Amino acid sequence: TRTSRPQRILKAVQRKATVGDPQSVITAIDHFCRHREWAMNVGDEKGSILDSVVNEVSPVTVLELGTYCGYSTVRIARLLPPGACVITLEFNPDYAAIARQVIKWSGLEDKVQLVEGASGDWIPWMKEHFGVQAFDLVFLDHWKERYLPDTKLLEECGLIQKGTVLLADNVICPGTPDYLEYVRNSPHYNSQYYRSHLEYTKAEDGLEKSVFLGY
Numbered sequence: 001t002r003t004s005r006p007q008r009i010l011k012a013v014q015r016k017a018t019v020g021d022p023q024s025v026i027t028a029i030d031h032f033c034r035h036r037e038w039a040m041n042v043g044d045e046k047g048s049i050l051d052s053v054v055n056e057v058s059p060v061t062v063l064e065l066g067t068y069c070g071y072s073t074v075r076i077a078r079l080l081p082p083g084a085c086v087i088t089l090e091f092n093p094d095y096a097a098i099a100r101q102v103i104k105w106s107g108l109e110d111k112v113q114l115v116e117g118a119s120g121d122w123i124p125w126m127k128e129h130f131g132v133q134a135f136d137l138v139f140l141d142h143w144k145e146r147y148l149p150d151t152k153l154l155e156e157c158g159l160i161q162k163g164t165v166l167l168a169d170n171v172i173c174p175g176t177p178d179y180l181e182y183v184r185n186s187p188h189y190n191s192q193y194y195r196s197h198l199e200y201t202k203a204e205d206g207l208e209k210s211v212f213l214g215y
């Protein structure tokens with residue numbers, strides 16, 4: 001097919017959503033992915049759980065690992081008060097290009113810093129480059145085998161401090177067994193599983209919320 005799936009998702013947003021209205025962007029993507037083509041957005045069911053965690057944490061600085069088309073970036077940014085922001089890392093330049101346009105359509109570009117590159121390369125530079133002390137919330141939704149190494153890297157870089165909340169997507173499907181084992185067995189995290197379903201399907205999936213307790 002000539003266009004890519006992310007390009008078709010952007011087209012659905014441009015056709016169905018209202019500029020400056022983040023909820024209409026979310027609704028347009030969910031409708032397209034439920035009725036036209038499945039895509040790996042966190043989706044509406046797990047997205048509601050994400051919303052509740054964002055509202056509970058009321059974060060000032062959020063790190064999102066894995067932007068894809070910007071669906072969860074918009075979900076998070078729409079709930080942030082003035083002065084708060086989400087830094088979102090995306091490795092794939094084609095995804096990043098689409099996400100920028102989706103985020104712009106939602107009118108939330110002032111609350112979002114989209115960074116193109118590998119999480120492992122960028123995390124060590126977060127403090128220096130973005131003036132970040134520590135993250136209040138980290139949403140992990142990138143390559144599943146990077147969840148654990150990047151969590152350890154965030155710890156080593158002092159970007160996770162007492163009270164930081166990690167929220168991980170896909171802990172069942174595709175699954176992140178080594179990450180789950182780590183946060184559930186570590187005395188430094190208080191972990192809980194939010195059972196849900198793989199976006200737009202009946203398959204089981206869920207989010208793992210882990211609060212860092214300090215050293």
Ligand SMILES: Cn1cnc(CNC(=O)c2cc(-c3ccc(F)cc3)cc(O)c2O)c1
Nearest residue numbers: 040041042066141142143144169170173174
């Ligand atoms: C290529 N790539 C760039 N970023 C990523 C990171 N995301 C995922 O891999 C991802 C995958 C799935 C999924 C795929 C196939 C399937 F059968 C079931 C689930 C769902 C998600 O919510 C995800 O976040 C992958």
Ligand SMILES: [Mg+2]
Nearest residue numbers: 042141169170
């Ligand atoms: Mg996911």
